[in-house]
């Protein structure tokens with residue numbers, strides 16, 4: 461993906477302490493982080509904003525230790541998901557307070573798959589979406605991930621369901637993609 | 652049949668050959684048990700980030716042209732300064748406090764310093780932009796929740812939170828900066844202005860400026876423009892200038908100084 465190649469150069473510059481590189485990384489990646497965090501149904505807009513801020517503070521602090529600049533976006537999004545989850549667990553009074561989820565250590569971030577591999581992964585995901593039976597889940601996935609313009613809340617309004625229904629559909633689909641990706645990683649290791 | 656669990660995930664992370672082989676085959680087919688486990692647990696490794704990066708990368712990428720969220724970045728920068736632990740507390744003041752503030756309507760008003768008769772337009776705006784005049788009143792809320800109005804140059808303590816109320820002649824946008832003696836102004840936030848008298852509040856609620864960790868002279872700058880926000884960097888340069896040229900712009904600039912007495916240093 462051209463976008464992530466461009467990112468890598470800014471990650472290198474940021475790790476050298478260039479202030480403008482941090483701005484550029486923030487500008488380019490904030491939309492993805494906001495989309496990810498905004499998809500967590502029980503978080504209100506203030507909490508989403510706090511989680512976004514905390515994500516970048518943690519990532520920027522640890523960035524000089526990031527061994528694999530090409531992994532920046534995946535690493536950043538992992539941090540964002542952890543932060544959002546931690547915030548949800550703190551918020552929920554019915555669940556016990558769990559330990560703060562640890563961020564992935566920047567030193568141990570593994571190499572990313574080759575660009576070719578990534579393109580294949582994208583094809584697989586598109587295929588899986590195409591193969592979904594026609595219905596609400598497919599429509600939701602299409603609106604959120606393929607068109608990528610409406611927020612989870614807006615999709616809920618459009619489809620006339622609650623935001624948590626949208627989030628559940630997206631999470632369900634995501635866990636299927638995660639299984640498929642894990643399988644591919646494992647198959648690659650075995651070969 | 653074996654499904655994913657904590658033990659299996661550990662074995663996969665350590666690349667245990669038998670486990671890898673088993674799950675490479677098992678996960679080739681949909682499995683509700685394993686998918687539920689994957690949804691509720693992180694990893695292995697950066698898998699979650701890779702999945703999200705992949706999924707969020709499917710939509711046309713607008714991030715190359717995304718505008719910089721200066722307010723958000725400024726908040727990140729401030730939060731990254733470890734030597735000022737209190738600063739990141741800026742932002743939210745709970746609803747009960749908003750109610751307290753609403754009860755305080757007799758705050759004195761300052762004349763806007765920058766609302767003179769100058770006609771030169773703000774260079775960042777299209778010509779003929781409406782002029783906006785601002786007035787500002789400031790109240791301090793102490794750690795017991797009591798509010799008191801402040802005159803300019805009042806002495807406050809570092810346990811106080813400053814709350815702002817403005818009067819605007821037009822709708823517009825304001826930037827709020829905080830400046831410590833000898834340091835450049837720092838952007839605290841961007842706020843919509845509504846014509847009339849209102850509490851300063853953003854999408855996150857009522858704005859309160861925490862003074863925790865501060866001492867000495869602290870200056871608040873409220874910079875308003877009719878319409879959209881003026882570029883924060885340009886405003887910062889204007890505020891820092893030896894001879895502030897904002898008097899010749901369409902901006903309304905209000906300065907409010909307080910002197911912070913650090914509670915911990917008191918005898």
Ligand SMILES: [Zn+2]
Nearest residue numbers: 654682684685
């Ligand atoms: Zn299974």
